[in-house]
Amino acid sequence: MPYAIIVVPVMPLRATASHKSEMISQGLWGECVTLLETGADGWVRVKCQFDGYEGWATASHLETIDQQLFDAPYTHYAPHWVTPVSINGWPMYIPYGCLVKAPGVKRTVWGKAEVQFEEIHPLAPQEGQPSGDSLMRIASRFLNCGYLWGGRSVFGIDCSGFTQSVYKLLNVPLLRDAYQQATQGVTVDFLQEARTGDLAFFDNEEGHITHVGILLNDHEIIHASGKVRIDAIDNQGIINTDTGLRTHKLRIIRRLVKGE
Missing domain, CATH: 3.90.1720.10 (endopeptidase domain like (from Nostoc punctiforme))
Structure with a gap:
């Protein structure tokens, strides 16, 4: 089954395959989706990995990835109101709280996209409860x-x-x-x-x-x-x-x- 990752700061998730359709949710930069269906005019129906929500998205907001990256855990997040990153050498500013999957280093590859992080913070440990x-x-x-x-x-x-x-x-x-x-x-x-x-x-x-x-x-x-x-x-x-x-x-x- 094909997998993809969101490569724009905020991706609208719509009820139907149209820009005029209701926005039912959003996907954020770095979150992964499963590709369920391909529609006309560059639309794809997706299932969001984080919360299981389904809807229609613009294919240009996504980069195809392999299952290994899809299955990797989210480990870090963007710490600032807007956090600078770059994709294929071009700058981008992503919103606070965007999740990142186990980067390990400041530079990683998502499919055909080379991603560089200036600053990310680790998520809270899974064990124990937050205060x-x-x-x-x-x-x-x-x-x-x-x-x-x-x-x-x-x-x-x-x-x-x-x-x-x-x-x-x-x-x-x-x-x-x-x-x-x-x-x-x-x-x-x-x-x-x-x-x-x-x-x-x-x-x-x-x-x-x-x-x-x-x-x-x-x-x-x-x-x-x-x-x-x-x-x-x-x-x-x-x-x-x-x-x-x-x-x-x-x-x-x-x-x-x-x-x-």
Whole structure:
């Protein structure tokens, strides 16, 4: 089965093979995909390795690779808001948190692309659980990022893209959508028992989970709503700190990391 790696800073993932189609998610530079289907006009249907999401992408955003690179673990990430790299000698700036597979050296080869890294940082070790402090250091880097439906980067991000992005740098994989993430971890019965890093989920009038954020404590939450922001939360849900209005109804709290 053919494999590929993303060689642009942010790759739109669309519902159908058209630039006018809804962007359902994004792939970031350095992430791998499986090529499922070839469409017309340079479109390919792909399955993202990181979270299993499927959609249509532009073939020019991808470089074909072998299975050995596809199977290699993600070990490092881009540490700055924008991090300089180069591909085949041409400069590129990639967003914070882009994953890198076991480079070993500052220069590596992805298919026909020669890639050079100026600076990358290692991911958290897989063994053990990250602390609340380390989680908050990462989450705070996203403050004031604009909300973007389907977004997964500091250039624009949605609620579940935000939680997924924070946790991936702690080597804790989350699924893509809020309702999927609500199936992970263990339930926290009461808001008063919340710890830094617990995920809070919110539903709509039909009872469908439509929003997620990261609890800072039992009365504050950081989440992507309009932008990545910190708001108040109580047993009923989120209260916008700027307007005083209630914006989201609390459904469930899940814990994926140990508190301190």
